[in-house]
Amino acid sequence: MTPANCPRCGGRLARDNDSGRCAPCQAAERDRLSAPPEVPASFWEHEPVRRALAERHLGRVIRAYRHHPYHGRAALPQAVVAGWLGITQAQLSRVENGQPMVHLDRLIHWAQLLRIPPTALWFALPDNRAAAIAGPVELTPKALEEGGTTNRRQFHALAALAGLQASGCIDLLTSLATVPTIIGMEQVQYASTLVEEFRKADAQVGADALCDIAIHAHDQLSAWAAKASYSRSVGDALQSALADLAIQAAWLAIDANRRAEARPYLHEAIARARIADDSRVEVRAMACMSLLLREDRPGEAVHCAEAALRASAGWATPRLSTLLHLRAAYAHATLQDSLGYEHEMTRARRAFDGGEHEDDLPFISFVTSQEVTGIQGLSYLALGRADRAASCFSSVTAAPAEAHRRNQLYYTVQFARAANRQGDFEAAAQAGLEALPEVGRVRSGRVIALLAEVRSDLVGAGTSFPRVREFVDAYDGTLA
Known part of the structure; x- marks a missing residue:
């Protein structure tokens, strides 16, 4: 039976209206294929939406959003909403029905795109974070060291990582005595936020300023996670997040020229990734292990790169394949294996021609044409061809x-x-x-x-x- 009023604006519907929308509202949404519509504040009070927000599962929020009566009798098609979000319909289906998302950058982007009120979210949007950062900062470098003295390098690292002041991670980093004994997806997202913050800061300030803090953060969060309780679904996400943080700590140790400290973190990351059945994190750990070993144990570095290629077969994006072939190419060059180097470098360049992909993992953003040429230069240097290396650099x-x-x-x-x-x-x-x-x-x-x-x-x-x-x-x- 046709409702008496339009669910969007409340206006009276004509008796012969079978669309569930009045004519002005239908006209107002002609462009909905390109962008989400403006919705009233009451939209977010609809019970299925409120329940999904309370569950802290953005995929379920999106599904409730699509089925909201505001859009008319028929739910918004997944293909339309997927187009807004910049993903495929199949990917949106996995988001709606799979495990909760933990990547903060995507959570923020989609929440902003759908105009979800900040007060309804379980994470802070950038404007809210900026406001929090602008306020007084209580954390000092001394708080990061139990009984230690103020460390100037840690102070500069904290300044570089200003986003941490509002990320919710500070309580977890300063004292295990005050953190909750039950872990939820919110805390897992804090750990994911740490990885992103370290990655962004690393590109700008280098590892010397960040390595000690990353190691401290990893050790604190790992110790806390070992004592806390959590559900199975949270546990898998937590293992992946801690593995990601271990990889980040290992990379920073490598770049800080503290290579001996990196390997245990990579072994831990691989173990955690396997517990969570997270092949993406495992591949990232293997790629970092290949980087760590390429100077001293190039044969093992080749095996690590090849293992990562096998593990990522079927889902690796062109950029990820490029990175793994580059790792193998340089290791072959270090082994003085010219034919192996040429073979892997050719495969790397062929993969790179595939371009960027929507499923590219955040950590491979540095895989650019300059990086491909740079690895080629390093390989030529290892092979004793200094003239070609100089040209590449x-x-x-x-x-x-x-x-x-x-x-x-x-x-x-x-x-x-x-x-x-x-x-x-x-x-x-x-x-x-x-x-x-x-x-x-x-x-x-x-x-x-x-x-x-x-x-x-x-x-x-x-x-x-x-x-x-x-x-x-x-x-x-x-x-x-």
């Missing part, structure tokens, strides 16, 4: 990417190493001079160690060149 540094400052600095120093091996000491010194100011801004122990190698090689070659003397003096005044 020159190409990378000629197109700086502000979003990846640390990588740009890394390849600038690698150019200096390649120029040194060619005997072009002036070019090596010039690259070193260009790198020095950035070393103070992007603190990467790995890069600093390489720059020290450049200085040592240049001094060994003699300081008769003016540019070499200038670099050595500048280095000694800045870093020595």
Whole structure:
């Protein structure tokens, strides 16, 4: 039976209206294929929507949103809503019926897109977070050390990670005595937030400023999780989040030139990923393990990259495949296996031509054309082809990417190493001079160690060149 009133505006419906909507409301939604409609505040008080929000499951919120009477007799098709969200209909079906999402960036984006009131959400939107950050900050670096003294490096890291002040993670990092004994999806999302915050800060400030805090955060959260209780579904998500955090701590240890500390975290990440049956996290851990081992144990590095390729078969995006083939290519080069290197580099470039994909994992954002060329340069350097390596590094540094400052600095120093091996000491010194100011801004122990190698090689070659003397003096005044 046709209702007497339009559920959208409350206006009276004509007796012969079989759409469930008045004509003005139908006209107002002609563009609903491209964007969500404006909805009244009462929309979010509808019982199925309220229940889904209380369950903290955005997929169920979206399903309740689609079936809301406000949209008329027929529910909004999944294909339409998926188009708003930038995913496929099949992906939306998995979101609605699967486990709760824990990736904060996607939660925020979709909540904003659907205009869900901030007060109804279980996580903070950016504006709310910014307001919280602007307020007084009670946390000091000393709070991160039980009985320790204030650590200047941790203070700078906290400043870089200002988003943590409003993420809800602070209580979990400062005291295990005050955190809840039962873990829900909210706490799992806090851990996921930490990973994203560390990743963003790392691209800008380097690992030296972040490594200790990441390790502390991982250890605190792991200790808390070991004592708390949680449901099976929360447990799987928690294992994945802690594995992700362990991988992030391992990567920061690698970039801080503290390689020996990285391997236990990667072993832990692989174990947690397998417990959660999360192949994506396991593949990320294997990719990081290949990076860790490529200098000292290149044979194992190849096996790790190949294992990651097998584990990701069927779902790997072109960018992920590119990264894994690059890992294998460089390891083959370190083994002096030219044919293996060429084979894997060809496969990497072929995969890269597949372009970006909506399912790309956040951690592979650095896999750009510059990164492909940079790994090619590193491989040539390992193979003793310094001229080709220098050409690759020159190409990378000629197109700086502000979003990846640390990588740009890394390849600038690698150019200096390649120029040194060619005997072009002036070019090596010039690259070193260009790198020095950035070393103070992007603190990467790995890069600093390489720059020290450049200085040592240049001094060994003699300081008769003016540019070499200038670099050595500048280095000694800045870093020595």
